[in-house]
Amino acid sequence: MSKHRPVERAVKCQPRGEGFTLSFFSMASLCEVLVETQDEKLALEMGQVAADEAWRIEDKYSRYNKSSLCSKMNAKAGEVVQIDSETYQLLEFAHQCYEMSEGAFDITSGILRKAWHFDGSDNIPSKESVEALLKFVGWHHINYSLETFSMNKGMEIDFGGFGKEYAVDRAILLLSIMANVPFLVNYGGDLATFGKKKNNEPWQIGVEHPAFKAQQSTIVTVKEGAIATSGDANRFLLKDGQRYSHILNVTTGWPVKDSPASITVAAPKCIQAGFLATLALLQGENAEAFLQQEEIMYWSIR
Amino acid sequence: MQLKQTKPNLKALLTTASCALLGGTVQAETDESWQFDTAIMQYAEVDRVMATEAIIAGQKTFSNDQVLNLKLTIDALTGASPNGATAQPTPQTFTRPSGNGQYVVDAGETPLDDTFKDTRVQLTGQWTQPLWQDYTVSAGGNFSKEYDYMSASINGNIAKDFNKKNTTLSMGMAYAYDVIEPEGGIPKPFAAMVIGDSDDPSFEGEFNSTRISSDDSKSTIDLLFGITQVINRQMIVQLNYSYSTVSGYLTDPFKVLSLVNENGEAQEYLYEHRPDERTKHAFFGQTKYHFDSGILDASYRFMTDDWKIDSHTIDVRYLIPFENGHYIEPHIRLYTQSAAEFYQPFLEQANSLPEYASADYRIGELDTYTVGIKYGMPMGNGNKLAFRLEYYHQTPKSNGTQAIGALKDVELYEQVDAIIAQVTYSF
Numbered sequence: 001m002s003k004h005r006p007v008e009r010a011v012k013c014q015p016r017g018e019g020f021t022l023s024f025f026s027m028a029s030l031c032e033v034l035v036e037t038q039d040e041k042l043a044l045e046m047g048q049v050a051a052d053e054a055w056r057i058e059d060k061y062s063r064y065n066k067s068s069l070c071s072k073m074n075a076k077a078g079e080v081v082q083i084d085s086e087t088y089q090l091l092e093f094a095h096q097c098y099e100m101s102e103g104a105f106d107i108t109s110g111i112l113r114k115a116w117h118f119d120g121s122d123n124i125p126s127k128e129s130v131e132a133l134l135k136f137v138g139w140h141h142i143n144y145s146l147e148t149f150s151m152n153k154g155m156e157i158d159f160g161g162f163g164k165e166y167a168v169d170r171a172i173l174l175l176s177i178m179a180n181v182p183f184l185v186n187y188g189g190d191l192a193t194f195g196k197k198k199n200n201e202p203w204q205i206g207v208e209h210p211a212f213k214a215q216q217s218t219i220v221t222v223k224e225g226a227i228a229t230s231g232d233a234n235r236f237l238l239k240d241g242q243r244y245s246h247i248l249n250v251t252t253g254w255p256v257k258d259s260p261a262s263i264t265v266a267a268p269k270c271i272q273a274g275f276l277a278t279l280a281l282l283q284g285e286n287a288e289a290f291l292q293q294e295e296i297m298y299w300s301i302r
Numbered sequence: 303m304q305l306k307q308t309k310p311n312l313k314a315l316l317t318t319a320s321c322a323l324l325g326g327t328v329q330a331e332t333d334e335s336w337q338f339d340t341a342i343m344q345y346a347e348v349d350r351v352m353a354t355e356a357i358i359a360g361q362k363t364f365s366n367d368q369v370l371n372l373k374l375t376i377d378a379l380t381g382a383s384p385n386g387a388t389a390q391p392t393p394q395t396f397t398r399p400s401g402n403g404q405y406v407v408d409a410g411e412t413p414l415d416d417t418f419k420d421t422r423v424q425l426t427g428q429w430t431q432p433l434w435q436d437y438t439v440s441a442g443g444n445f446s447k448e449y450d451y452m453s454a455s456i457n458g459n460i461a462k463d464f465n466k467k468n469t470t471l472s473m474g475m476a477y478a479y480d481v482i483e484p485e486g487g488i489p490k491p492f493a494a495m496v497i498g499d500s501d502d503p504s505f506e507g508e509f510n511s512t513r514i515s516s517d518d519s520k521s522t523i524d525l526l527f528g529i530t531q532v533i534n535r536q537m538i539v540q541l542n543y544s545y546s547t548v549s550g551y552l553t554d555p556f557k558v559l560s561l562v563n564e565n566g567e568a569q570e571y572l573y574e575h576r577p578d579e580r581t582k583h584a585f586f587g588q589t590k591y592h593f594d595s596g597i598l599d600a601s602y603r604f605m606t607d608d609w610k611i612d613s614h615t616i617d618v619r620y621l622i623p624f625e626n627g628h629y630i631e632p633h634i635r636l637y638t639q640s641a642a643e644f645y646q647p648f649l650e651q652a653n654s655l656p657e658y659a660s661a662d663y664r665i666g667e668l669d670t671y672t673v674g675i676k677y678g679m680p681m682g683n684g685n686k687l688a689f690r691l692e693y694y695h696q697t698p699k700s701n702g703t704q705a706i707g708a709l710k711d712v713e714l715y716e717q718v719d720a721i722i723a724q725v726t727y728s729f
Contacts, residue, residue, distance in 0.1 A: 085466040089323045096319035100312060145535035146468070169324050269324065272316045294312045 009055060011047045013040070018198065019181075022047025026054035027062070027164050029188025033171065034205065036182040036197055046178055050171040050185060057167045061090075061159040063110070070159055078153030083144065090159060090166070091144045097162075097275055098139045104282045105275065106139045108151070109250040110158035116255075118235035118246040130253040137250055165228050165274035168192050172270075184222070185270075192226035192270040209262075226270035230277035231262025231301070247281045258285035266297040337361045343724040350718065351381040351418060368431040371442075375424040382414035386557040386661040387571050388648050389413070389712035394568065397497050399556045400486040401509040404497065412716045415556060422448040436463040444478075453480040459526075467532075474526040483517035484555045490514045491575030492655055495558055512573070520550025536593070542586040549579045559661040560648040566707025569651060574660040576644065582607040597621040611665060613639035627680040633692065635672040641665065641701035647714050650706070663698040663715070670696045674722070681727075690724040 011024045019036040020043035033050045035043040061070045073081050083091075097105045112133055115125040136154045143150045151157065159166075164187050171185045172192050182195035189209030197203065202223045209218075209229045220227065230247075237244040237255075244255040263280045267273035276296055283290040291298045338360050345353040359373040385396060394407045398417050407413040428442030440459040446452070455478035463470050482488075486509075493512040498505050528542040558571040588601035603615040614637070621631040642665040644658035674692025681687050696718040705714060 085468065093319055093323045096315070100315050100319070146532065147534055166323070169320075173324060267313075268317070269320050271320050271323070272313075275316065276312075296313070 009051070011044070011051045013044050013047060015040075019043060020047075022050070024051040024054070026051065027058050027167065027187065029164065030208065031187045032185075032205075033175070034184040034186070034203065036195075037179070039181075042179055042181070046175050046183065049174050049178065053170050053174055054167045054187065057163060057170065060086075061163050063156075063158050063160065070157065073149060073151075074156045077151050077155050080148050080150045082147060083149045085146065087149070088144065088146050091142070091149065093162070093271070094157075094159075095139065097279075100275075101279050101282065103139070104250065105161070105279055106137065106250045107157050107159065107161055108139055108142065108155055109137050109248060110160070111136050111156045112248050112250075112253055115253070116237075116246070116248065118232070118237055118244075121237060122239035124237060124239050124244065134253045137253070161278065162271050162274050164188060165190050165226075165270040168226065168270040190226075190228040190270055190274060191220075191222070193222055193224050196224065222266075225266055225268050226273050227264055227266045228270050228273035228277050229262055229264040230274065230281050231260065245281070247278075249282070256282055256284045259283070260287050260300040260302045262301045263287060263291070264299040265291065335362075337363075337728070339726060339728045341724055341726040343722065345720060345722050347381070347718050347720040349382070350414065351379060351383055353380075354378045366431070368429070371426075371428040371430070373424075373426040375422075375426075375446075377420075377422040377424075379418060379420045379422070381418055382416040383418045383556075384663060384716075385413050385415040385571075386574060387413040387560045387568065388562070388661070388709055388714055389716075390560075390568050391708050391711060395497055396558075396571065397495055397500070397509070398486075399484060401496075401500065401506070402486075403500055410712055412713065420448045420450070422446055422451075433460075436467075437461070438463075440474075450484045451480070451482050453478060455479070455522075457524075469532070470528075470530040472526070472528045472530070474524075474528075476522075476524040476526075478522040478524075479519065480522070480550075481517055481519045482551065482555065487513035487516045488518050488551070488555050489573035491553065492572045492659075494561075495571040495573065497571075518551035520548055520552060522546065522548040537589065537591045540586075540588045542584075544582075544584045544586070546582040546584070547580070552576045552578055552580060554660070554662055557660060557662050559646070559659055561651060562648050562706070562709065563651050564707065566705065566709035568648075572649060572655075572659075574662065575658050576660055577609065577658055580607055580609055596623060609665070610643040611639055611641070613637065629678050631676040631678070633672070633674045633676065635670075637668075637670045637672075639668050641667040645701060647700070647703055647705075648709065666715075667699040667701045668696065669699065670694065672722075681729075685729040686727070688726045690722070690726070692722040694720040694722060696720075 009024070011022050014021045016034065019034065019038070020040060022033040022035065022043060024031050031051070031054055033047050035046055037043055059065060060068055062068050063070050063074065065071060069087065094107045112130070115129045115133055117123060136152070136156070141152045141155060168185050168187050168190055169192060172194050175183055176194050180195070182197050184193045184203045184205065185191060186205060186207065189207040193203060200223065202221045204219060204221050207218050207220045232246055235246040245259050247256045247259055248254065249256050259281045263277045265273045265277040265280065267276060280287040280291050280298065288300050338358065341357040343355040355375060355377045357373065357375050359371065362370045387394065387396070389410055389412050392409050394413060395404050396407065396413060396415070397404050399415065405416060424444065424446035426442065426444045428440060430438060430440040433439045438461045442457050444455045455476055457474060457476035459472060459474035461470050461472035490512050496505070496508045496512055525545045526542060528540060530538065530540045532538050553574055553576045557574045559574055560568040561570045561572050562568050582605055584603060584605040586601065586603045591598045599619040601617045605613045615635065617635045619631055619633045621629055623629045642660070644656065644660060645666045646659055647661050649655070649659060672692050672694045674690060676688055676690040678686060678688035698715040700715060
């Protein structure tokens with residue numbers, strides 16, 4: 001995810017084959033909803049609903065937005081913060097991810113970015129600066145209930161690890177209630193489908209994802225379900241011939257070694273695919289073996 | 303990071319985790335097999351009733367959250383139950399409710415009818431399903447049969463979730479129809495029990511003259527309104543109001559009152575008579591609180607009816623889990639009720655007969671308490687075994703009626719002790 005920039009909040013509508021493509025910007029990504037219907041009004045309404053939801057999630061959970069709930073939770077670290085049921089559910093999900101990954105997937109680990117700047121340089125941080133930050137990392141220091149949240153002073157949480165995928169799944173949920181037409185939701189390469197196209201044709205769309213080489217679009221063919229990609233072709237460090245990926249081991253605070261440049265995973269839900277892709281990268285050289293063992297469909301770029 | 307060969311199925315775990323987050327849209331692969339609970343319970347009063355109950359209950363959850371519950375209960379009751387007459391300084395002879403034979407009660411003993419023996423079979427079914435967003439509906443039926451009694455009922459409930467399922471409002475209605483067909487028929491209210499040699503040719507005619515029919519019935523309507531509120535991650539509170547009105551034959555055909563002279567000596571035993579309508583209001587509050595060390599489940603119930611019975615029940619359980627999955631759960635229950643306005647321990651010849659009267663201690667002034675403990679343990683594969691042992695003590699009390707003559711020297715309000723033991727197994 002690149003730096004936050006203010007963009008106009010508008011939904012564009014373009015005709016396309018059997019239907020329409022609605023597009024807007026949110027969460028630093030080009031977001032698209034492909035709807036298979038001749039009803040332009042319906043398509044526009046669906047685009048607006050998806051966009052409103054994406055912007056809502058962005059406003060609420062983006063750590064770049066100073067007035068977001070996430071920023072408030074971070075600013076008030078050390079105090080008890082009131083949360084709502086949606087946030088509780090997201091924390092529950094984060095907790096499950098932490099458990100399933102045996103501690104490897106930890107939404108409190110974002111603070112390590114203060115030491116690591118993956119700008120393609122050879123700027124490796126000192127051991128001391130990483131260790132100083134590590135004491136602020138650890139999901140087990142988080143306390144939350146249905147209505148309250150608290151963590152140690154100095155800690156930070158970041159919903160960015162699954163925020164975009166969550167927005168995709170929320171869009172699928174909201175749009176599927178509106179109309180029974182096939183559609184695809186693609187937020188910067190993390191995507192999910194609903195319904196089947198005529199004759200069960202697959203969706204074919206160009207995907208741009210930071211995991212793929214800059215400005216290079218990849219054509220993706222999907223019949224049903226969701227895919228998500230983890231990795232970032234532009235975020236790494238290179239020193240003495242060693243490539244340091246931006247995927248960090250939360251125990252050591254150092255990059256996971258020998259992980260693929262990117263992993264794309266297919267799953268029923270986008271948020272599941274996103275988690276599995278990240279979890280795979282965290283396995284380093286075992287990334288592909290891990291996905292094979294779990295019988296998960298994936299594409300890896302080394 | 304090392305890969306483990308024995309990890310649980312990641313895909314299944316992830317499906318569950320995202321299902322909660324994304325609501326009901328995730329097609330979770332629900333296990334559609336049956337879940338069974340079985341129980342054997344033994345209830346034994348000292349010198350009185352002994353009951354054995356066996357239950358098998360099955361629950362099947364379908365993939366779209368529809369739930370079917372079926373339950374079969376079999377009770378076997380044996381032993382002796384108070385017939386309503388007072389103890390006397392002399393032995394007393396009573397005719398059995400069927401008219402077939404007599405039984406004799408020793409001096410100073412509370413008269414118990416020892417022919418109490420019955421087996422009841424009960425079948426219950428309930429279907430619950432989500433109706434549309436946030437609504438859950440449920441409908442069910444119940445049928446039970448014993449030798450001289452039949453009961454059938456139907457019920458319907460609707461519940462709506464608010465506030466992201468943190469608040470649930472529910473409403474229910476039930477209708478029940480019961481028929482009693484006691485052996486020997488329904489006695490005439492306040493008719494005197496015929497006591498004599500049942501082999502005598504004139505006995506049967508005399509006995510039959512105290513009977514008005516072979517059976518009678520009653521019908522009950524229940525309404526229930528409830529709210530359940532999740533307070534926080536630890537605490538949940540439930541409040542209910544229920545209204546119940548029953549009309550028909552509410553008298554106990556097996557119960558009598560002693561009609562005593564000015565010396566407190568029983569002259570006759572008159573069959574009791576209760577009003578043919580009864581309306582109850584009940585208020586119920588319950589909270590469950592999840593402490594770090596266990597789960598507290600506390601409830602209070604207040605019931606009041608137009609027979610002037612008011613009752614209060616406090617029930618507290620505390621579940622203490624151990625790290626190995628075993629748990630113990632101490633339980634205490636306190637109950638107190640005031641007497642029905644027509645309750646009286648005996649009738650006096652000097653007074654004219656009231657419109658209604660019953661000496662049944664169960665509608666007299668009464669305190670009870672129960673203390674018990676439950677011990678449960680997992681048996682592997684999700685199966686569970688639990689044992690429950692409870693002690694129950696009942697103290698019937700005077701509603702203010704002055705004992706006269708001989709009645710001063712006998713126990714009019716005999717206390718009862720009982721032991722309840724239960725084993726449950728879920729698989």
